Amino acid sequence: MAEVNKSSLLQSDTGILQEQDACVVIVRTEWNAAIVDALEEGCRTTLERAGAHVQEVITVPGAFEIPFGIKAFWEVHKYKDDRPRAFVALGCVLRGDTPHFEYVCRAVTDGILQLNMSMPVPTIFGVLTVDNQQQADERIGGKHGHKGEEAAITALKMISLLKTFKQPTAP
Secondary structure, three states: OOOHHHOOOOOOOOOOOOOOOOEEEEEEEOOOHHHHHHHHHHHHHHHHHOOOEEEEEEEEOOHHHHHHHHHHHHHHHOOOOOOOOEEEEEEEEEOOOOOHHHHHHHHHHHHHHHHHHHOOOOEEEEEEEEOOHHHHHHOEEEOOEEHHHHHHHHHHHHHHHHHHHHOOOOO
16 A cells, blocks of 8 residues: 655655646546535645636535546637646545446546647546545545646646756757
8 A cells, every 4th residue: 555655755845846836727526526526625735835826716526527527628728829728627526335436537647648648738536436435535634645646746747847858958
């Protein structure tokens, strides 16, 4: 099991350049609202602390709809000056008694992968896929850290990574 204390991800200055005014769009679900609210709060706070700002929060019905929400927003804003530099997908899928859990988890995972392969800006996977409420609670500030904060840090690191590709090299 992954433990937050074994990761250097939370050393948030590692790999992050000055990201003042970096626009990030959060796409979140209605399902499991209390958990997703906590993910969003951690994500938003971490981004704002780093000088980035949340351009918009888009709410979609469930995790299955996250990739469509991101792609639709990008298609409308991709040529605008304030286009997002990253998307953060936030949701929580709790295992139930039917195979629905596996279908939804696979669909959102594959959808976000496809977005990352086809769009020029990163989409960060901040969707909890857990067996029960306790596991969710452990990932919104419990023993497994705060996955909303981690998603924000990952977004900032990916924005910085893209910036390094665009900078001219010295002769």
